[in-house]
Amino acid sequence: MPGLKARSWASTLFESFDEHRLETADPDPIGFPGYSAERLSARESTGAPEAVLVGTGTISGTQVSAVIFDFAFMGGSMSTAVGMAVESAMQSALERRMPFVCVTASGGARMQEGMAALAQMPRTIAASHSLSAAGIPRISILGHPTTGGVYASFASLSDFVGAEEGATIGFAGPRVAEALGGALPPGSHTSEQALAKGLLDYVGSPTALKAWLADIVRIVASRSEGRAEPAPRPDPGLSVQENPQEAWEEFQICRHPKRPSPRDYLSALLDPIVEMRGDRAGQDDPAIFAGIGKLGEHSVAFAAIDRKRPNAAGFRKATRVLQVASRLGLPVVTMVDTPGADPGFDSEYAGLARSIAETFETVLTIEVPVITVVTGEGGSGGALALACGDRVAMLEHAVFSVIAPEGAAAILYKDPSKAPDIAGHLRPTSRDIVSLGLADVVLIEPRGGAHADVASVTETLRVWLSDELSSTGALQAARAERYRLNRQL
Numbered sequence: 001m002p003g004l005k006a007r008s009w010a011s012t013l014f015e016s017f018d019e020h021r022l023e024t025a026d027p028d029p030i031g032f033p034g035y036s037a038e039r040l041s042a043r044e045s046t047g048a049p050e051a052v053l054v055g056t057g058t059i060s061g062t063q064v065s066a067v068i069f070d071f072a073f074m075g076g077s078m079s080t081a082v083g084m085a086v087e088s089a090m091q092s093a094l095e096r097r098m099p100f101v102c103v104t105a106s107g108g109a110r111m112q113e114g115m116a117a118l119a120q121m122p123r124t125i126a127a128s129h130s131l132s133a134a135g136i137p138r139i140s141i142l143g144h145p146t147t148g149g150v151y152a153s154f155a156s157l158s159d160f161v162g163a164e165e166g167a168t169i170g171f172a173g174p175r176v177a178e179a180l181g182g183a184l185p186p187g188s189h190t191s192e193q194a195l196a197k198g199l200l201d202y203v204g205s206p207t208a209l210k211a212w213l214a215d216i217v218r219i220v221a222s223r224s225e226g227r228a229e230p231a232p233r234p235d236p237g238l239s240v241q242e243n244p245q246e247a248w249e250e251f252q253i254c255r256h257p258k259r260p261s262p263r264d265y266l267s268a269l270l271d272p273i274v275e276m277r278g279d280r281a282g283q284d285d286p287a288i289f290a291g292i293g294k295l296g297e298h299s300v301a302f303a304a305i306d307r308k309r310p311n312a313a314g315f316r317k318a319t320r321v322l323q324v325a326s327r328l329g330l331p332v333v334t335m336v337d338t339p340g341a342d343p344g345f346d347s348e349y350a351g352l353a354r355s356i357a358e359t360f361e362t363v364l365t366i367e368v369p370v371i372t373v374v375t376g377e378g379g380s381g382g383a384l385a386l387a388c389g390d391r392v393a394m395l396e397h398a399v400f401s402v403i404a405p406e407g408a409a410a411i412l413y414k415d416p417s418k419a420p421d422i423a424g425h426l427r428p429t430s431r432d433i434v435s436l437g438l439a440d441v442v443l444i445e446p447r448g449g450a451h452a453d454v455a456s457v458t459e460t461l462r463v464w465l466s467d468e469l470s471s472t473g474a475l476q477a478a479r480a481e482r483y484r485l486n487r488q489l
Helices: 006-013 035-046 080-096 111-118 120-133 148-155 174-181 191-196 206-220 247-254 262-269 312-328 352-365 380-384 405-412 416-426 430-435 454-469 476-483
Strands: 016-019 052-059 062-069 100-106 138-147 160-164 202-204 273-275 288-295 298-306 332-338 370-379 391-395 399-401 441-443
Touching: 006 016, 006 052, 006 062, 006 100, 006 138, 006 206, 035 111, 052 080, 052 206, 062 080, 062 206, 080 100, 080 111, 080 120, 100 148, 111 120, 120 138, 120 148, 138 148, 138 206, 160 191, 160 206, 191 202, 202 206, 206 273, 206 288, 247 370, 247 399, 247 405, 247 416, 262 288, 262 298, 262 332, 262 370, 262 454, 288 312, 288 454, 298 312, 298 454, 312 352, 332 380, 352 380, 370 380, 370 454, 380 399, 391 430, 391 454, 405 416, 430 441, 441 454
Parallel strands: 062 100, 100 138, 138 160, 160 202, 298 332, 332 370, 370 391, 370 399, 391 441
Antiparallel strands: 016 052, 052 062, 273 288, 288 298
16 A cells, blocks of 8 residues: 655655654644643644654755655645645755755645634645745655645645655545545546646556656756857768759658657667646646756756647647746757648547647746657648747657648648648748748758668757757847847837
């Protein structure tokens, strides 16, 4: 059964842990019968003054401010004293600019303190927002169980949210949910279901969560600034070749089933790599591969459209990750390979158009550099939403079109079979896009396409991306110029 005690979590997750003494008052704001005796019994049985353990932990040599809940103390409920302790730990993280880590195991706000306990939700949310505004990373691990006011406040607002496998997770616990709303489906209110529904980034054992947490801290604790001026850019054989193939042939190469996907490239380029999942609204679209990682010495966030059609939830996930990157000061790498957004009924009425627009807006306005590579097909506005960065590269046989040739032929000629005839008129090739000023460079592929020599293309990407990341201080002006940001029309 999942559910470690607080000090067991501390010894599992941290290389060392310096516990801070809690100065707890004994408020009894509503005079609840027997509350003082119940609290005293909890202290005697757990050896702790309250339902949280607060301290400074060390992860991969980096200090973090930590709060760990103990369910054995009155169900890990959030009292006035607990809210103050969480706020104090966040304040310490803010003052010392340390990542903030919380491990929760809670039944929610403490009933015996009434609305005074419930008021700890806005208290802790306000403190969490202060961390967000200051670019301090927030990481939550949801232990068994995590419900109620703890789950619906600071624990869910973290930049990265993982959970213990088999844990009960939910705003209302399953017994309350069934009492109020009827029988629940199998697997409801579990960490595994929360992951599938886009509410979490990761689920694992305590040992696996330790490795997940360490990877995050390694990435966010070593953010590089980049030079203010562009570095000299030697040309590693990336110039445009003569006599490019016909446009329709380029579509066939970039659609080849063995062509590497953005996930393939990013998984090879980044170490460590931490995937971020879910739109936090009920879905996780696998068409969007997103997270954080290290490319050599550079810590980055990434968002990629991975050879599928993203739906509304996918764009919401991408937007969420971009916003986290902006808060934490991480440059963003985007990669694009998609025939376009998912136009199906469910996607449409989940807010597809607005989700695409919000991704565009976020890419164009976040205050960190955005570096883009079109690795395959760029199809219409859904693809462009993640491809309007400061610097844009296209692999040689990548294409970008306002509409797929088949769609253009169906509209203009009422005959999709005429796609090969119209493809060239759309000016979709990598050279065309550079000539239009919407991309900056063509990265040469091996003969036959990227799938013929994946390692060489990966190395080409490594060279180009590393060079751009070394010059991030000078990149955002290019985005402003290309898309007329902050300029009068």
